[in-house]
Amino acid sequence: MKSSSRKLVNIFRGLLVLVILLGLYNGLWADPKYRSQISSWGEIWYGLMLTVLLSWGILEGVNYFLQRHKFGHLPAYFWFITAGLNGGDLFGSASLLFEIRHYDKLTHSINNFFVAWLVFAMVKQINQSYHFKLNRFLIYYLTFATVNVLGVLYEVLEVIGDYYLGAVNITSRFDTTSDLIFNNAGLALLLISDLVIQKIQARRLAKAANAETISSTALGSDAPKSSS
Numbered sequence: 001m002k003s004s005s006r007k008l009v010n011i012f013r014g015l016l017v018l019v020i021l022l023g024l025y026n027g028l029w030a031d032p033k034y035r036s037q038i039s040s041w042g043e044i045w046y047g048l049m050l051t052v053l054l055s056w057g058i059l060e061g062v063n064y065f066l067q068r069h070k071f072g073h074l075p076a077y078f079w080f081i082t083a084g085l086n087g088g089d090l091f092g093s094a095s096l097l098f099e100i101r102h103y104d105k106l107t108h109s110i111n112n113f114f115v116a117w118l119v120f121a122m123v124k125q126i127n128q129s130y131h132f133k134l135n136r137f138l139i140y141y142l143t144f145a146t147v148n149v150l151g152v153l154y155e156v157l158e159v160i161g162d163y164y165l166g167a168v169n170i171t172s173r174f175d176t177t178s179d180l181i182f183n184n185a186g187l188a189l190l191l192i193s194d195l196v197i198q199k200i201q202a203r204r205l206a207k208a209a210n211a212e213t214i215s216s217t218a219l220g221s222d223a224p225k226s227s228s
Contacts, residue, residue: 012079
């Protein structure tokens with residue numbers, strides 16, 4: 001890893017540590033009236049702690065695996081996105097934003113757009129490193145499956161938090177179902193965006209190749225013919 005990238009990664013690691021410390025402060029000492037009650041607050045903020053530790057742990061594990069097998073390392077923006085999402089989670093629950101109708105669903109879509117981005121990038125890097133030669137739609141499928149498995153696991157943690165840790169995650173009968181639907185809305189936006197970008201790039205390459213062929217043909221026709 002280049003020294004500049006390592007410095008950025010360490011800065012974002014520091015931000016993740018800061019999110020954990022702020023989560024502990026708000027969960028243990030902050031006045032409850034200044035935070036949302038519709039969130040995963042318990043004696044400490046279990047939801048935030050689990051999210052930060054799991055997302056950060058998975059990120060470091062994948063990066064360590066790639067480096068150990070000499071396939072390079074993950075880009076610094078992986079840590080930036082992870083720190084940003086967890087920081088946004090902290091801000092949303094430490095304020096009253098979760099009291100706004102449908103704010104939680106919006107965060108599910110936005111968060112899963114970036115989660116899908118990270119998973120998609122990881123799948124592509126592993127595919128390239130191991131020379132699997134997977135086609136793009138299989139990469140899409142692996143991204144779709146992985147993000148949905150992570151989404152289901154997160155909803156299971158929400159249920160555990162509600163039943164055993166005093167959290168308030170599930171606010172209605174269809175809360176879990178709607179969470180998963182909005183998760184897939186963010187995922188679909190990422191995959192559709194990538195597909196559109198690929199189509200545009202393919203058309204540009206085709207036009208450039210066609211223009212080059214026409215130019216070569218024109219040059220060939222303008223060349224002087226040798227007399228017999």
